[in-house]
Amino acid sequence: MVAKRPPMGWNSWDCFGAAVNEAQVKENAEYIAKHMKDCGWEYVVVDIEWYQPSADSHEYEPFSELVMDEYGRLYPAPNRFPSSADYKGFKPLADYIHGLGLKFGIHIMRGMPRMAAHKDLPIKDSEFRAKKIANPNSICFWNPDMYGLKCTQEEEGARAYYNSIFKLYAEWGVDFVKVDDIAREYPHCRKEIELIHEACVNSGRDIVLSLSPGPAPLKEAEHLKKNANMWRITDDFWDKWELLLEMFKRAEEWCTHSGPGHWPDADMLPVGALRQDYNGNDWTRFTEDEQITMMSLWCMMRAPLIAGGHMPKNDEFTLNLLTNKDILDIEVNTHCGHQLYRTEEEIAWIAPCKDGKACYVALFNISDKKRKMVFETADYELDGYKKATERWSHTKASIRNGEVKVTVNPHGAVVLRFE
Secondary structure, X not given: OXXXXXXXXXXXXXXXXXXXXXXXXXXXXXXXXXXOHHHXXXXXXXXXXXXXXXXXXXXXXXXXXXXXXXXXXXXXXXXXXXXXXXXXXXXXXXXXXXXXXXXXXXEEEOOEEHXXXXXXXXXXXXXXXXXXXXXOOOOOOOOOOEEEEOOOOOHHHHHHHHXXXXXXXXXXXXXXXXXXXXXXXOOXXXXXXXXXXXXXXXXXXXXXEEEOOOOOOHHHHHHHHHHOOEEEOOOXXXXXXXXXXXXXXXXXXXXXXXXXXXXXXXXXXXXXXXOOOOOOOOOOOOOHHHHHHHHHHHHHOOOOEEEOOOHHHOOHHHHHHHOOHHHHHHHHHEOOOEEEXXXXXXXXXXXXXXXXXXXXXXXXXXXXXXXXXXXXXXXXXXXXXXXXXXXXXXXXXXXXXXXXXXXXXXXXXXXXXXX
């Protein structure tokens, strides 16, 4: 099974947008291998428009020339990824990432390049040609690089194209593919999702399949679980408290669908150095307490953990946030995490350990003032546990008369482990 646990890694979008280059990818991979790998961080993912030679920011250049082969399959732009020259593709970079003991991933848009359709290129290992299977009425409104594919009338042609690109990715050594402009596009992308999943499974390599952007429709949970390993439950998530507060509702709705092989995705963690293509001094706008709340919620719902900052610029707080093994244990050793209660000022979540010997409880202060919070263990059948520790501060918490009393900072959280 692919993705038995929530995938953990890094994605280039938050810090470099569409402009990321090979040197930056390697720099982040080297940092992760040295400082984060032993905590479970393993995927290094190159986000959008790696095939666009002139990409230089988070903005897109409509109708620009893209690098592709004679079969309409996109290739890395050699001016940004020098090791890909002479149509070597991403294999040299993937080999380098694998040599660090990590895994390599890429972002793609659904469909095929407009250029391939306009040139009516042949589809590799098939009798189909691009123009016949491209759907010019199916265009992403925020990035017009691609046409969607005709997945009903010309299903075999669409299947052949998706098979051709995923076999190429397998040859490159890709371990993770993020497919964009699709997770929220039900019902018209249902068949396209199925064909992408089929191509991924038949590629000859274990590849994590991630669908974006969200919000994916909750009513399609079973279809998503059958056809993807991750799917976004939100639009792009950035460093704003309002977006984090809103995520609690999404997490509550989706948490019951987390399980081996399929993980609702709350999007990247916007921590550390962000938006480096605009300002090398930019930094997350989240407070430290808000970052603790975010990391606690993602772990309690067992969401994938994909860091979005430029990792080599991490300060001590950011590195400690991402490598706290006492918190990351929740991702690996719990199940059935869910919300216990919510008021206007407080939220509580619980995540039992798989072995039944311990249990995690996260208490969130969503108010703008410091609060004393009281957790009644007997109310949630936890009165059999005799000790508790707080996992961010690594301190003991007192259980007295069936209560645990803690002080929580504004927009902050504490995570208790009961044993």
